[in-house]
Amino acid sequence: MEVLADVIAQQDLENIYPEAQIANGSEFFEEGTVERSYSILYPHSTDKILVIWKDPERTELHQIYLDGKSRWRSKTGIHIGTTYEELVELNGGPLKFYGFGWDYSGAVDWNKGGLENSNIRVFLEPTVAPPRDFYTDKVIETTEDEIDNLKLRVRAIILQQPEVTGNN
Template structure:
């Protein structure tokens, strides 16, 4: 009898399911206007996708010193943190802005992430684009993809914000428009410091 139990034991162990591996950064969906960040998403959908423990609702800093309410993904993990500000704040549905602030694994479908260079974003867009000057709240924001591949026609716009190195001293500051192929803009060597999906109230 003992011999029979010993013989069967390995097969019994094999039938016990192994625990599912924890979702790592490689499992994150693209940072795009589809999937969990689609126009019709809500906080309940985020919880189903990322887990109850990874979605909290809290106040977050906004431009010009304001505070706004947002659903925050991975609030204790700066690399994976995402803020979703809702158009329908009461029901926490219909995203207005989806924001990534920190370097980490989030990438657009084209492979752009925090830290991407001006040249890398130009290559993904397939042509130069227009952005604002540096040194103010909305500095370094892409204003127009100028018909490139990163332009969206679905009511959701990918917006990137650039900043130059701390030691930068140049002449591409202020509330002015610049082409990304402007020689002074190229010389500033800015990189992406923030990524947004903006539904702009549509």
């Protein structure tokens, strides 16, 4: 993901990853509220990368989405399968997460830690079935033992392109 973290356009992807067999399309994102163009690099592979664009011409990056068994990782070292404990260490402090069973299931709140302004969003999943009260769209209030028992791992990563303003 290091190269993709920079501002890119469709033609950049084709030049940087000529073997990627890029597939393009458009569909609704953000809980079905916004139609966006997208490109999928390595679409028939476990290393696929979903690149979502701000514009139909595919010149302005909106975000990059990873899930599945992808080998890609962020500059901070986060990858699919990173454990909850590793995230806490990378964040430099405790984090919070939302419940399971909805569109943003397991979304992490960096809780004012070191990754708060990183533009990286991650989503956790338990490797064992969580208790019924963990199925919610609210932040989970839990103990360390309950977290340990869930054996949480990163299931998806979003690298959000920072907004550029005229004040930079």
